[in-house]
Amino acid sequence: ITTDNLATPSITDGSKYFQPVLYTGSTSAQDITFSGNSDLAPDWLWFKARIASNHFLFDKVRGALKKIESDRTAAEATSTGSMTAFGTDGFSLGDGGSANDINGVSGTTYVAWGWAANGAGSSNEDGSINTTATSANTTAGFSISTYTGTGSNATVGHGLGIAPSLVIIKSRNDTHDWYVRTPALSGTEFLVLNTTAAKGTASPEVWNSTVPTSSVVNIGTSIGVNRNTYNYVMYCFAEIPGYSSVGSYEGNGSADGSFVFTGFRSSFIMCKSIDSTSDWFIYDSKRLGYNVDNNSLFANTNGSELTADNIDILSNGFKMRIAGDPNVAETYIYMAFAENPFGGDGVAPATAR
Numbered sequence: 001i002t003t004d005n006l007a008t009p010s011i012t013d014g015s016k017y018f019q020p021v022l023y024t025g026s027t028s029a030q031d032i033t034f035s036g037n038s039d040l041a042p043d044w045l046w047f048k049a050r051i052a053s054n055h056f057l058f059d060k061v062r063g064a065l066k067k068i069e070s071d072r073t074a075a076e077a078t079s080t081g082s083m084t085a086f087g088t089d090g091f092s093l094g095d096g097g098s099a100n101d102i103n104g105v106s107g108t109t110y111v112a113w114g115w116a117a118n119g120a121g122s123s124n125e126d127g128s129i130n131t132t133a134t135s136a137n138t139t140a141g142f143s144i145s146t147y148t149g150t151g152s153n154a155t156v157g158h159g160l161g162i163a164p165s166l167v168i169i170k171s172r173n174d175t176h177d178w179y180v181r182t183p184a185l186s187g188t189e190f191l192v193l194n195t196t197a198a199k200g201t202a203s204p205e206v207w208n209s210t211v212p213t214s215s216v217v218n219i220g221t222s223i224g225v226n227r228n229t230y231n232y233v234m235y236c237f238a239e240i241p242g243y244s245s246v247g248s249y250e251g252n253g254s255a256d257g258s259f260v261f262t263g264f265r266s267s268f269i270m271c272k273s274i275d276s277t278s279d280w281f282i283y284d285s286k287r288l289g290y291n292v293d294n295n296s297l298f299a300n301t302n303g304s305e306l307t308a309d310n311i312d313i314l315s316n317g318f319k320m321r322i323a324g325d326p327n328v329a330e331t332y333i334y335m336a337f338a339e340n341p342f343g344g345d346g347v348a349p350a351t352a353r
Contacts, residue, residue, distance in 0.1 A: 009242025009263075010139065013037050014338035017116045017140035017243065020267055020284040021090070025049070025108040033090040034114060041088045042114030043135055044144060044235070046070070047102040048297050050109045050287070050305040056102050058083045060120050061133050061144045062233060068170055070193055070299045076172040076233075090114075111287060111297070113268055115337075117144050126157030127216040132231075134159045141238035146172075151228030153208045155216035163212045164236035165246035166335050168193060169224070172231040176224045179206050182333045184248040184274055187211050187218075191333070194300050196277040212236075237335060246335045248274075251327040257320025258327060264338035265315050270299065275330040283311055283318075285339050292321045 011017065015036025023032045034040045047056040055070040056079065064086055067079040082102045085092040091112070093103040102110060121135030121144065129147050136143035136159030143159045158164055167181040178193035185191070187209040189199045205220035212218065217234065219225045225232060239246050245262040251273075252258050267285040272278055280299035287295040287305065294313055296306040310326065312319045318336070320327035 009240075011240060011243040011338070014243050014264070014267060015040060017137065017142070018114065018268060018337040020111060020113050020286045022286050023110055023112070025103050025105045025110055026093075027095060027104075027106050029084070029092070029094050030103065031087065031090060031092050032112065033087075039089040040114055040116060042086055042091060043117035043119065043137075044115040044142075045083065045086070045091055046113045047083075048111055048282075049102070049105065050111065050295075050297070051105070052302055052304050053101075053105075054302045055299065056082070059135075059144050059233070060086055060117070061135050061146050062172070068172070068233070070178060071302050073175040073177055073194055075174055076231075111284065113284065115142055116140060117142055121145075124157035124159050126159075127155035129154045129156050131157055136160055139240075141240040141244055143236045145234040145236070147232055147234065149226040149228055149230045149232060151221060151226060153221060154219050154226060156219060156234060157216050158212070158234070158236040160236060160238045161214060162238045163214050164217065164238045166237040167212060167217050168235040169219070170233055171224055171227065172233055174223075174227075174230065179222070179224050181207055181212070181217075182246060182248070182335075183211075184331060184333045191272060191274060193280060196279055196300060198276050198278075199274040243338045244336065246333075248331055248333050251320065251330050251332055253323050253327065253329045255321055255323050257322060259314075259317060259319040260334065261317040262336050262338075263316060264336075266313050266318060266336040267339035268337045269311070269313070269318055269334060270336075271326045271332050271334040273326065273328070273330045273332050276328075278325050278330075278332075281310070281326045283313065285313065 016038040019034040019036045044059045117135040121133040124131040124134035132146040134145040180191040208218045208220040210218035269283045282297045291312040292309040
């Protein structure tokens with residue numbers, strides 16, 4: 001029995017398309033470099049201080065200085081003195097200027113998660129709304145799109161060629177929630193990234209009662225996704241075997257918790273109960289980097305990193321090690337990205353930690 005006999009995935013090195021990195025804040029400008037097996041030129045960057053501080057998200061489609069915050073409903077804002085440029089193997093930071101920033105506290109440790117799309121992108125005309133720009137990486141199953149709402153039921157092209165399993169949309173103009181769709185939800189249901197709320201439904205609808213297709217995401221008339229003349233950003237993720245996994249699992253309320261098979265060793269995991277109020281837990285391969293001490297951050301709050309023992313990150317999936325959230329007897333959704341696939345001819349073997 002050997003992992004070389006398993007099917008070789010299309011992506012054998014996940015660090016080409018996703019990497020986490022830790023860095024220390026400074027009151028001076030600095031360049032941060034990803035240190036995976038391959039260089040990563042990020043198109044989407046998500047930052048969080050490991051102390052109490054907001055999340056900051058930037059992408060090439062909206063522009064390097066345009067920030068939005070996953071833990072707040074705030075509209076897009078220009079961030080001067082923090083994120084300044086996307087690089088070919090990392091990113092550049094300005095001189096901070098604020099404790100609630102991504103480089104503003106000297107000596108504070110930050111984490112940044114970076115994904116590769118396809119640069120600044122160009123308009124996608126597959127839907128009834130032409131996107132302002134869509135940056136799609138069909139190999140890695142990730143795209144970023146910006147569009148202007150019409151106020152009428154519509155479709156928006158995502159550029160992936162296969163149906164996305166996870167969709168996140170945020171209004172750039174006003175203080176409105178982040179809407180999330182996954183296959184664990186019906187066409188009328190949604191989750192909200194910036195709150196602990198369980199799955200919900202809305203009138204007017206968010207997704208027009210229709211699941212995404214291989215070319216478009218359906219949107220309803222909710223102002224959170226489609227207000228007339230308002231601008232939006234949409235992040236779409238399609239599953240790529242050996243690199244990304246989006247799905248659901250049932251918690252069991254035991255410290256000998258549920259095991260979730262992904263087919264790879266994860267470098268990023270985010271999970272959330274759909275049945276009750278629950279945080280959006282985020283784990284990665286850098287904080288702390290060994291089992292069972294994989295520290296939690298939360299997409300929906302500016303809180304400090306939590307050091308409770310929650311999860312084992314394994315060679316082919318992850319296993320919950322807590323009787324409480326995120327492993328109570330409810331349904332959870334998750335998305336995960338690979339550090340290494342589990343196997344395949346010529347693939348470096350994935351190991352647990």
